[in-house]
Amino acid sequence: MSVVTTPNGFKLDRSGKRVVVDPVTRIEGHMRCEVNIDDDNIIRNAVSSGTMWRGLEVILKGRDPRDAWAFTQRICGVCTGTHALTSVRCVEDALGIDIPENANSIRNVMQLCLQVHDHLVHFYHLHALDWVNPVTALKADPKATSELQKAVSPRHPKSSPGYFRDIQNRLLKFVESGQLGPFKNGYWENPAYLLPPEANLMATTHYLEALDFQTRIMKIRTIYGGKDPHPNWMVGGVPCSLNVDEVGAVGAINMERLNFINSIIDRTIDFIDNVYMPDLLAIARFYKGWLYGGGLSGQSVLAYGDIPEHANDYSAKNLLMPTGAIVDGNLKEVHEVDLRDPNEIQEFVPHSWYKYADETKGMHPWDGVTEPNYELGSATKGTRTHIEEIDESGKYSWIKAPRWKGHAMEVGPLARYVVGYAKGHEAITEQINMVLKTLDVPVSALFSTLGRTAARGLEASWCAHLMRHFQDKVIASLKAGDSSTANITQWDPKTWPKEVRGVGFTEAPRGALAHWIKIKDTKIDLYQCIVPTTWNGSPRDNEGNIGAFEASLMNTKVERANEPVEILRTIHSFDPCLACSTHVMSEDGEELATVKVR
Amino acid sequence: MRETFYEVLRKQGVSRRSFLKFCSLTAAALGMGPAMAPRMARALETKPRTPVLWLHGLECTCCTEAFIRSAHPLAKDVILSMISLDYNDTIMAAAGHEAEAIVEEIVRDYPGEYILACEGNPPLNEDGMYCIIGGKPYLDQLRFAASNCKAIISWGSCASWGCVQAARPNPTQAVPIHKVIRDKPIIKVPGCPPIPEVMTAVVTYLATFDRLPELDRQGRPKMFYSQRIHDKCYRRPHFDAGQFVEEWDDDGARKGYCLYKMGCKGPTTYNACSTVRWNGGMSFPIQSGHGCIGCSEDGFWDNGSFYDRLTNIHQFGIEENADDVGLAAAGVVGAAVAAHAGISAIKRMTDKGGE
DSSP states (O other): OOOEEOTTSOEEOOOSEEEEEOSOOSSBSOEEEEEEEOTTSBEEEEEEEEOBOOOHHHHHTTSOGGGHHHHHHTTOSSSTTHHHHHHHHHHHHHHTOOOOHHHHHHHHHHHHHHHHHHHHHIIIIIIGGGTOOTTGGGGOOHHHHHHHHHHHOTTOSOOOHHHHHHHHHHHHHHHHTSOOGGGTTOOTTOTTOOOOHHHHHHHHHHHHHHHHHHHHHTHHHHHHHSSSSSOOOBTTBOSOOBOSSSTTGGGSBOHHHHHHHHHHHHHHHHHIIIIIHHHHHHHHHHHTTOOOOOTTTTTOEEEOOEEESSTTOOSGGGEEEOOEEEOTTOTTOOBOOOTTOTTTEEEEOTTBTBOOSSTTSOBOGGGOOOOBOOOOOTTOEEETTEEEEOOTTSOOBSSOEEEETTBOOBOSHHHHHHHHHHTTOHHHHHHHHHHHHHHTOOGGGGSSHHHHHHHHHHHHHHHHHHHHHHHHHHHHHHHTTOOOOBOOTTOSGGGSOSEEEEEEEEEETTEEEEEEEEEETTEEEEEEEEOHHHHHTOOOOTTOOOOHHHHHHTTOBOSOTTSOHHHHHHHHTTOOBHHHHSOOOOTTGGGGGOOOOO | OOOBHHHHHHHTTOOHHHHHHHHHHHHHHTTOOTTHHHHHHHHHHHOBOEEEEEEEOBSOSHHHHHHHTOBTTBHHHIIIIIEEEEEETTTOSOOHHHHHHHHHHHHHHSTTTOEEEEESBOBOGGGGTTBEETTEEHHHHHHHHHTTOSEEEEEHHHHHTOTGGGSTTOTTOBOOGGGTOOSSOEEEEOSSSOOHHHHHHHHHHHHHHSSOOOBOTTSOBHHHHSSBGGGGOTTHHHHHTTOBOOSTTSHHHHTTOBOGGGTOOGGGOBSSTTTTOBTTTTBOGGGGTSOOOOTTSTTGGGSSOTTSOOOOOOOOOTTOOHHHHHHHHHHSOSHHHHTSTTHHHHHHHHHHTOO
16 A cells, blocks of 8 residues: 655555554543554554543533533543633633732642642553553562662652562562452563663552652642542632631631641652652663654644743743744744634544534634534444444544644643743753753654653653742732732623633643633633643544644554554653543534434 | 452551551541441451452543542552452553453453442443444443442442533433443442542442442432531531621631532532541532532532522431432422422432432
8 A cells, every 4th residue: 555645744554454452541531542563563554533522512501601610620530620720711811800819829839739740640650551560570679679769869768678678579469469450461571661670669669659649749739629639710719718817717728728738849849859750760761762752742842831920911921831832843933822813723623523514624713613423434444333443534533633723733741841942941941951961862852752751750840849939929928918819800790791702721731721712691602622632632634634642653663563562652651631632512512412322 | 369358468568457557547437436447357357359340431530530549548558459450441551452351351250249330421322432442332341341240339420420421411412320230239429529538438348348338319328428518517607607708708708607608509419528528638628618519419510500509598407318308309399398408409309200
């Protein structure tokens, strides 16, 4: 079969052996991946398919815009809260509501807290098993492991040979029980695992330590938001009131609560910098020759930016997390992104299970329509309810294909760090240079699976320290006598204009996230989300451009075709969130309610 | 080779002393008092670890995220020592065929012995293809996995009631587990998500006593869902004293007054948030200044805005539970009852004939 070159420069050849991975596990939601490998086990074609759809935006139509945060928050329970924050910003933008400075600081603490938690859990519990082999940890020498631990992270107290021996014994007995639980049926004999036993024991130990520690991090959000996952938010500010002086302080956010948050921030910074970062660098040393997976990261990346230093200013100069778009690999030019411009961000559906009147065209979210249309390409192997092999020339995913000025883009920590590096963002540049120097690799190494994983770790550290900054701002503000947390002047819908529209954005852990809203007669008339995994997991578009997941798999060598650990490794490096990506909006939600019960 | 929970712990280097301490802490967490600790210890010493298949349908993974946030017991200890979590696609190492093979193996090798834990729910529209696992409808996987199970845990409001994707107009026709699996005992643990420590407590209960916890008429464990949040809310005295938050961040908000006028659904929500609280007892929504949105109640998305005030609250004793309210509703259907504080629960029961 002939080789097809995509407009974004990838040579696709689907003549080789087809390998199917479904379900792709250790992600949020459901996805499928198919690749063709040639005689040398090199991936020559890649297809990623989002395999779930819930229709949340249809459900939002006609509801109270002040409730939208709770609905959209349920788009994802892993990046919990980031949709809610995007939603309240979106409604505030539409209605022209300014929030108090304290509310901005508290929201930033919550958002940064999520970034740190999400990145940590992703690294250890979703991604680590692509690099770390817990079974060979049983062969490690505890004494040598202790020496390794002290060398890579002298400040982490849990480093004695006895400590590692205990963990190893616990693992040994667990394996000997024959009930491997979550580790069952892993590819533990695969030569793609490169760590020596001691590094495996150290990392597996930290898998367990991190699983314990992560329960603490989110207590910050539980204090400010009442629970986690899915804390509470509010249009116009934050629902938690601050009271450190007066009668009734014990019923609000008081000194004891603020102290608690302070102590967790300190411990979080400590864990990230003395466990996560050293592990990341230690593991990277053994894999720095495995630089597959760059995909779109070296050519087309997108970031909206986030973490406003001051309240209500979402311009580039006020956002601490960088914003901009890079295309065609030209790092010298970072373009501005306008979420309101109908010609910049558009979604396409020729390969998605939706129907447009004219599928050669894309639609901006404010003009978007979505009508589900589940149909398979004519060359699909299997049946309508038992897909064996996808036909990617037809429709093949519940994810739409968003494009920025026609370009398929990668979003996420690496995209943010590439944009930051290109713009000379001081902290990001310093971090990246440190890693490149430590690992003794060139800048080009950044554009890889490993680069994506490294950027996430660096960002976790940056976010943890920034959390301290905003918590200090809350304290400073209280010291100056400002304890305001909500602006209620436009809380009552009677104060709202008849028709308005707005857009809100954040940088979710997985990348650029935006919501678009139209409010009419105080109710939601239209709601649309384009989320990080819609960008990264997008199928082909009308021009044939492949998306970021697909691009990243191209030309990767797999050790064993039937044990696709390399595919998992690269897909996981994006931290996919499928419940997020498979959204929909329709002007005519009612039509979708036709019920056909099996 | 099957081992008991205790044997596994011992092998993993946990001392008997620590084990007994764990038992008394867990017994306390379950609200069972110190006398139950030895019974729990005996049960854990003699019982094999139960395999658990944890499936995901249409969902947002908040239930798994909540589960791993449990402070006591820690998720690590549940996963390594208490149950055998053989399938949970969010954390399992295996993928693709190897992952699906695990479901087949457990269904085949542990008939009537394994627990099926369901997070999310199946869509019925489009032949079930709004949620595809292994190229097939999730509903197929669910039915197969349920075929030999001992019991089902319906995690969260998706599996228990339908939750957000089943909110009007429910475009995918998502339905709760009990609508498609009718021949197995089902424990509903609703909430969006459920309280982390409630999730691990339910698992611990099953592992310890080898029986289902006592359930109310709606299938929820009575130990956690028999009282309304309002009944045990620490702000309740302000409600009784008529001290309310009137506007966000007003003087009342700063003093921790009652959030009823801000739309709090605590008076109609059956859950343990105001007692167990969240994330190791750290806080719960009302304590952090926002009203309860009623996320553990059936159809809570479609009961008006979260900021609409509940109307016509009529006081009744805290000793009454969801069963009593339901029975009263079934007996005296009428305006007087509809005006009762349990308005949403009653409406549901009467609408659906008290299923």
